[in-house]
Amino acid sequence: MKTVFFASPLGCKFVTNRSCPLVFRDWLEQMIMQKGIEVLELILAICYEVRKVRNKRCFEGQGLPTTMTCFTTALNSILNFNNASVLLDHTCSSPTQVPISNVHWSTPINGGYKLNADVAGPDNEGRWGMADIVRDSDEYVVGVVCWCLPLLPNSDIAEYMAMLKGL
């Protein structure tokens, strides 16, 4: 029979010698010194999962999953993390261009008007607030309207409704 660390292929012998049991700290030290990055990744991910399971148990009163589930989740999180860093590398080397948007309100062009529309919400009762404000090229406020609506499916619809009322 082989002793393993949380269902992982990592072997560990915490109690090889009864008079002097290997403590976790020493074992971890050995692993860090001797093993490669993949092994360390796995240990850290498993430790994180174990801690998470412990917190779920202590603070949310949830039952314990099997050791195997814990190990698979750890493997998945390593995979996800590595994929995410590949994606990050990719976006850093060839960033997708986002159109430059104004960060400060600007006066509309001569003789024109500008309508600013926005929504807020939903609040706890599901109400959405919507507002439109129209200003002219002399920076005068021409018209302002705001209203409150219950029950809209999402913010896109809300934004469009704000625009519609403004028009």
Added chain:
Amino acid sequence: MLFLNLTVELDSSNALKKPQHQSSYFGSIVEDCKSFFSSFYYLELVHVRREANQAAHYLAKFAISSLTDFVWIEETPRCISSIVALDVLPLFD
């Protein structure tokens, strides 16, 4: 009142994209908006950062808390008067 030349600014980038899954509800609102577009001589829809849309943002928050509809013509509601004043100040970097 007829606005011949209008710029519409929204801070939601989703609203300016072509809707992907067009529910009939959403679609009908978009169509309603489009029907208004033709009555303008010049109409531009732009996305702005939230910072540039503060006045509308605060007014929308005010709308939730007030639970009533409001219309102001040629005057600025008190709840956003300071933001409107800030908007017309030149931008200092």
